[in-house]
Amino acid sequence: MNPADEHSPFSLAGRRAALTGAMGRVGRGIARALALAGAETVLLDVDLSAADEVVAGLVDPAAVHCRRLDLTDLERLEQNISELERELGPIDIWINSAYPRTNRWGLPLERETPADWRANLDMQLNSYCLSSRAVARRMARRGSGSIVNLASIYGLVAPDFGVYQGTDKSMPGAYAAVKGGIVAYSRWLASYFGPRGVRVNVVCPGAVASGQQEPFLSQYNRRTLLGRMAGAEEIGHPVVFLASDAASYITGAVLPIDGGLTAV
Numbered sequence: 315m316n317p318a319d320e321h322s323p324f325s326l327a328g329r330r331a332a333l334t335g336a337m338g339r340v341g342r343g344i345a346r347a348l349a350l351a352g353a354e355t356v357l358l359d360v361d362l363s364a365a366d367e368v369v370a371g372l373v374d375p376a377a378v379h380c381r382r383l384d385l386t387d388l389e390r391l392e393q394n395i396s397e398l399e400r401e402l403g404p405i406d407i408w409i410n411s412a413y414p415r416t417n418r419w420g421l422p423l424e425r426e427t428p429a430d431w432r433a434n435l436d437m438q439l440n441s442y443c444l445s446s447r448a449v450a451r452r453m454a455r456r457g458s459g460s461i462v463n464l465a466s467i468y469g470l471v472a473p474d475f476g477v478y479q480g481t482d483k484s485m486p487g488a489y490a491a492v493k494g495g496i497v498a499y500s501r502w503l504a505s506y507f508g509p510r511g512v513r514v515n516v517v518c519p520g521a522v523a524s525g526q527q528e529p530f531l532s533q534y535n536r537r538t539l540l541g542r543m544a545g546a547e548e549i550g551h552p553v554v555f556l557a558s559d560a561a562s563y564i565t566g567a568v569l570p571i572d573g574g575l576t577a578v
């Protein structure tokens with residue numbers, strides 16, 4: 315069955331889908347999957363310098379809108395979402411894939427200050443929670459809608475720091491707090507708004523391939539059951555599934571997309 319066929323439950327034909335962080339590594343994969351499923355796609359990002367390139371890669375560039383949105387402008391979120399809907403019409407699907415972080419993000423625990431911690435939780439966790447909440451309230455008034463938030467395997471399990479051995483990379487503890495918080499709050503929203511027709515789900519991707527270097531690459535790959543990292547579209551398609559009517563009885567779900575890393 316062709317997912318863009320409007321009679322397929324997997325189709326997003328006739329749906330308006332807004333995606334934050336649309337210019338990012340994962341966002342681009344989700345944008346391609348949304349377009350392939352026939353959605354009218356609203357690409358939101360704080361930096362639209364790559365917009366022409368991203369839009370050109372989509373199956374129907376005419377069905378795409380690009381708008382600047384700073385997801386961390388928490389005080390203006392309600393107003394910005396309201397303006398978007400006034401301009402483009404009701405948003406049926408909202409997907410958070412933005413990845414705002416401070417320029418000190420990623421410091422080892424010993425050098426991370428309380429201000430670093432607070433700023434990143436505000437940017438990464440509060441932006442997802444407050445935007446989902448604002449969108450869900452609007453969807454609830456219309457009696458339907460679907461939200462998908464991007465968490466991570468590190469919202470489910472702790473990192474095996476062995477995968478970073480021999481590299482200068484690590485995984486900040488604040489990421490666990492952010493992603494675990496997104497998982498828990500998305501479930502809370504699913505419970506609160508379920509009776510009013512709004513579904514809220516979370517995906518937990520593992521690492522997405524982007525030219526990562528050895529020895530991290532093979533150390534990480536060994537932790538997965540499939541022996542490799544994800545392609546961005548391999549995140550996009552499950553997100554589209556959760557957003558679609560094919561998932562009409564799925565809410566409050568947390569879906570790992572991790573090549574089996576969290577299964578063992």
Ligand SMILES: NC(=O)c1ccc[n+]([C@@H]2O[C@H](COP(=O)([O-])OP(=O)(O)OC[C@H]3O[C@@H](n4cnc5c(N)ncnc54)[C@H](O)[C@@H]3O)[C@@H](O)[C@H]2O)c1
Nearest residue numbers: 335337338339340360384385386412413414464519521522
């Ligand atoms: N890449 C991975 O391996 C991976 C793995 C697991 C989970 N994730 C999650 O997927 C999501 C996307 O990650 P990514 O790898 O695509 O990140 P990325 O850095 O490649 O892209 C993030 C995008 O968000 C945009 N952005 C930054 N600040 C913003 C703001 N204030 N408002 C709106 N947009 C803003 C950036 O301009 C960029 O286009 C994040 O939630 C991340 O935690 C990524």
